Amino acid sequence: MRSHLLNDATAESYRRSVTEGVERVARKLATTRRPFTGVTPAALAPTVAAVDLDKPLGDSSAALDELESVYLRDAVYFHHPRYLGHLNCPVVIPAVLGEAVLSAVNSSLDTWDQSAGGTLIERKLIDWTNGRIGFEATNAPSADGSADGVFTSGGSQSNLQALLLAREEAKTSDLSKLRVFTSDCSHFSVQKSAGLLGLGPDAVISIPVDRTRRMQSVVLAAELEACRAEGLTPMAIVATAGTTDFGSIDPLHEIAALADEYGAWMHVDAAYGCGLLASRTRRHLLDGIERADSVTVDFHKSFFQPVSSSALLVRDGATLRHATYHADYLNPLPQALGSARAGGTPTVAEQIPNQVDKSLQTTRRFDALKLWMTLRVMGADGVGELFDEVCDLAAAGFELLAADPRYDVVVQPQLSTLVYRYIPEAVTSPAEIDRANLYARKALFASGEAVVAGTKVDGRQYLKFTLLNPETTVPDIAAVLDLIAGHAEQYLGETLVHAAS
Known part of the structure; x- marks a missing residue:
């Protein structure tokens, strides 16, 4: 079994196996004609269930053959221009190259003695992102009060850590008095994080949105x-820069002013809208983000990175101490302070940069390498141009x-x-229109011809295009709209026939 370990003796076997896997995926990408096959859970489950994991195939080629039937054949392919569903992006090749490297080397970004250069690359990318946000330079040798951050598994973890910092900065032992303010359209992880942090079900106060689906700052002030x-404590205000359903951006400057007035931590969930940080034409939409105490970014959404690649950024790096725990076997306190010289004073140069001191995770992948490779090959402008393209596409889709x-x-x-909804001319029942839209989405998914998402707006069923593929065109959008209308009309026709009989 040692022949399967990756080492100097098996380097050639590694090269052959990975090359074969890459070739199979490349063929799949080149020949996929629709984003999904339409397979159902009932149809695919028996194939997976039939695999006996206690009887290995012993050969990577055979395992890849099997993988075709249990995964590759029926995977949902985000690179296809008619995948218009959730916040899933096609990925750029330099990032995939980075993924291959980081998986093989398998650095763990918790301590310096497990990652070395990886630690410095991650810190450099945190510096770069903070610079784009407008925070001061990070990770300087004596940078008390300067910005910092850490890569995370995704926006939900970033939001959780941000609210942890906010809770601790509120400096109260009576958690029942803490309140978090966020818009009706914010991500559900805000409520989930409040629960995990022991704040109670009443802790999150939802602020209504205006007709553009942005938080109403007047209501927030009230x-x-x-x-x-x-006698309650405003612990945090969570502004959203790119809501999941609408892509709306809350009024950041107005929210920042209120956060200052009431002494609340301001967190900006820019998991979706972070792509604007690289845009040469739309960066102004994030004006005010530099006033936040913390920011969530998801590079695996609008920076076209493979999952996972996210980060939490903070304006004052000292606040990350609330996530710090020193273990003797991993990151003992003397490492953080530096070794005392003869005079007994630790020196900054001797401090060990352990990223676990800032993170909720211990073992952690070197996900920063994907973004590093992307920036070194494409540059920030290249990423920003791709995001601008999909924003332009959405504007054209709106006109359509x-x-x-x-x-x-x-x-x-x-x-x-x-976000839109099919409105049949001859049907006036809102409930029936809801059912027609829901049916159309399910029928379209089952056909495999396109994938769209669904949501509810004011209690009614709507459909959603999330456009993150620059290869998608306006004719693609028009074609999918025709397909949706066809499925909805089929449902309504069958309903009328059934009612008549």
Whole structure:
């Protein structure tokens, strides 16, 4: 079995196996004609269940043959231009190259003695991202109060850590008095994080949004004042820069002013909108983000990186101490302080840069390498141009929907998301229209011809295009709209026939 270990003796076997795997995936990408096969759980489950994991195949080629039937054949392919579903992006080749390197070397980014250069690369990328946000330089040798951050598994973890820091900075032992303010359209991880942090079900106060689906700062101000009058503590305000459903960006400057006035931690969830940090034409949409205490970015959304690649950035790096725990076997306190010289004073140069001191995770992948390779090959402008393309596409898609009498579109997009609903001319029942839209989405997915997402707006069923593929075209959008209308009309026709009989 040692022949399967990756080492100097098996380097050639590694090269052959990985090359074969890459060739198979490349053929799949080149020949895939639709984003999904339409396979159902009931149809695929027996194939997977039939695999006996206690009887190895003993050969990577045979395992790849089997993988074709249990995964590759029926995978949902985000690179296809008619995948218009969730916040999943096609990935850039330099990032995939980085993924191959980091998986093989298998560095763990918790301590310096497991990662060395990987630690410095991650810190350099944190510096770069903070610079794009507008925070001061990070990781300077004596940078008390300067910005910092750490890579995470995704936006949910980044939001959780941000609220942990906010809770600790609130400096109260009575968690029942802490309140978190966020918009009705914010990510569900805000509520989940509050629960995990022991804040209670009433801790999160949802602020209504305006017609553009942005937080109403006037209502926020009133809720903050009511909170103060009741003797409660405004722990944090979570602004969203790119809501999941609408791509809307909350009024960051107005929220920052209120956070300052009421002493609340301001967190910006820019998991989706972070692509604007690389845009040469739309960066102004994030103006005010530099006033935040913390920011979530998901490079695996709008930077076209493979999952996972996310980070939490903080304006004051000292606040990351709330996630620090020193273990003698891993990151003992003397390493953080530096070894004392003869005079007894630790020197900065001797401090060991252990990233676990900043992270909720211990063992952690070198996901930063993917972004590093992307920036070194494409540059930030290259990434920003791709994101600008999908935002331009969404603007064109909005015009298409607004001009189509079959559809109601909710709001003009700020980013690359369109929320809309099929409105049949002869049907007036909102419930029946809901069912027609739901049926159309499911039927389209089952056909495999395209993938769209669904959501609810004011209690009604809507559909959603999340446009993150620059290869998608306006004709692709038009074709999918025709398919949706066809499925909805088929459902309504069958319903009328059934009712008549």
